[in-house]
Amino acid sequence: MKLIVKKRELPVCPKGAKRGRCVHAGPAKHKMNLPCEEQIQLTFIVEIGDQEYPVYRKFCADLTEGSQLYQFLRDWLQEDLSKYVDEDGVVDFDRLYDKEADIVVYHHGMQDKPFVGIMSIAPPGALVED
Numbered sequence: 243m244k245l246i247v248k249k250r251e252l253p254v255c256p257k258g259a260k261r262g263r264c265v266h267a268g269p270a271k272h273k274m275n276l277p278c279e280e281q282i283q284l285t286f287i288v289e290i291g292d293q294e295y296p297v298y299r300k301f302c303a304d305l306t307e308g309s310q311l312y313q314f315l316r317d318w319l320q321e322d323l324s325k326y327v328d329e330d331g332v333v334d335f336d337r338l339y340d341k342e343a344d345i346v347v348y349h350h351g352m353q354d355k356p357f358v359g360i361m362s363i364a365p366p367g368a369l370v371e372d
Contacts, residue, residue, distance in 0.1 A: 253294075254349070255295030255296075256290070257348060258346065260288040261342060261345075262297065262345045263289075263341070264339055264340060264343065265285050265296075265339070267284050267335035267339065268283070269281070270283035271283070274300045276301070281302060281303060282301050282303045282311060282335070283301075284300075284314075284338070285298040286298070288347065297359065298360065299360040318341075342366040343365065344368050344369035344370045345362070346361040346363075347360065348361040
């Protein structure tokens with residue numbers, strides 16, 4: 243017997259500056275071609291009307307100053323990131339859950355089914371008016 247497995251079709255978020263809400267911050271389920279073994283995924287939901295669009299970005303699990311993850315979080319949170327790290331050096335990603343951000347959404351690839359990602363991030367109100 244053969245079984246055809248269909249991937250769930252996600253709605254494609256329109257490009258440009260959007261307000262998003264963090265719904266996941268933690269280990270990436272599916273790894274991307276990054277120069278590291280451990281990867282972190284930050285997923286945001288953008289609401290436009292009654293439609294929800296998931297967008298995400300993956301990083302190497304490296305929060306040292308100057309890393310891509312460090313810079314992304316600094317651009318978004320605009321605060322000292324040490325308050326998100328416990329005494330054992332573990333990042334408490336749960337504290338990012340439900341936080342809002344202004345994100346710039348981009349498309350790459352095919353027009354009908356593009357890869358949708360986050361180009362940049364800023365605090366809420368920096369790119370999108372309330």
